[in-house]
Amino acid sequence: MKAVVQDRYGSADTLEFREVDRPVPGAGEVLVRVHAASVNAYDWHFMRGDPLLGRGMMGLRRPRNPVRGRDFAGRVEALGPGVTGLAPGDEVYGEADGTFAEFVCARTGELGPKPANLTFEQAAAVPLAANTALMALRDVALVRPGQSVLVNGASGGVGTFAVQLGKAFGAEVTAVCSARNAELVRSLGADRVVDYAREDFTRAGRRFDVVLDLVGNRSLGELRRALSPTGTLVLSGGGVYEGGSAVGPMGLFLKRRFLAPFARGQRWLEVSARQSTAHLATLRDLAESGKIAPVVERTYPLAEAAEAIRYLEVEHARAKVVVTV
Structure with missing residues (x-):
């Protein structure tokens, strides 16, 4: 599959769009075909390995997870062992590491049904x-x-x-x-x-x-x-x-x-935000009732994810920037 990969800390110039192995869902995980993923300051921090104190979690010398991206919206492709209540083709959204890719493995506790009134691009802007x-x-x-x-x-x-x-x-x-x-x-x-x-x-x-x-x-x-x-x-x-x-x-x-x-x-x-199916359900209800609506300023194709992060970093993007897959 195609993904945006980083082998060393640094600027957006360290990000490469290349072929990597498709992940395989483990117990309690779901393989999702990503349709869209949003860009967050989270991605910038991991890309830069900044602050230095955070590298114990991110990886001391290089990113522990080389694929950037955290938010996603897409369709279930396959289920890992023990997963129930979901089926291939279901539209979902949530959080997982490595979402700037065609596929991502997400834990069932960090995803939920996509808001019915939102596009994949809009839904990807919501979770984090x-x-x-x-x-x-x-x-x-x-x-x-x-x-x-x-x-x-x-x-x-x-x-x-x-x-x-x-x-x-x-x-x-x-x-x-x-x-x-x-x-x-x-x-x-x-x-x-x-x-x-x-x-x-x-x-x-x-x-x-x-x-x-x-x-x-x-x-x-x-x-x-x-x-x-x-x-x-x-x-x-x-x-x-x-x-x-x-x-x-x-x-x-x-x-x-x-x-x-x-x-x-x-x-x-x-605030130390942790994602859960309950939070995603609340956000879905708020979105479907019209009480919240994501604002997407720009979209970039997956191959230009580096430009999307660079825009967030340099141009002080307003609202959300989304990568489409």
Whole structure:
């Protein structure tokens, strides 16, 4: 099969489109014929091997899994031993390592039926980004109707879903993004938009019940100024930043863990998103009911996946970029 393969850490130039062996599903796995896969900051981090501290998980000298990609949408091709409830031809979506390929093996606990109202390209944009937003707002921040929520980085992959989910949960949502993306986030339901180039939301004097930071470029001291006395700060370190650091966004996480006991009534937390069939079912219901809709800015063919990641890295892509197979 054709796949986008990487034998060493580095820029998008290290990615090669070439022939590799088709994977064979093991116990509890499903072989999926991939129709589309989305691009995430996750792929950029693994491509670069950045931060260095993360290489214990990614692979010390080279990527442990040489095929990039995490999200997918496609059709079941074959079932591994012990798999029930699925059949060849079923349309599914979910997460697995190595989705920039014609086929991928996915664990049954990380896939589910594709939303019926979405194309494969749209469905592939949902799993990682929307699940991160769902867990951040519903499971970590415990957002309730009537609360005020600020999303810093509202026009990105996770941010566009966070704006929609905040509204679906009954919150008043303030979106922080660039001026060029203001109309996009307004169309997704944002009640107020802050242009970060013209206004510093940490010094504007307004306090929020929940601040979801998806950028990682502000200190804890700055972010806490935007919180109500009993507000909740949620950190997510998945953004693309200037690489080469030892700890990257994990540095902010480590500071949070050390300083959180001194937050004086505020809750300082972080989201560590894990996919599950239950989360995918929730996202499918939200998509089919029209409460969330993926925004796909660009699509690239599989052979140009390197260009897709390069665009995400260099051009500050808004919403989602999708690779079609």
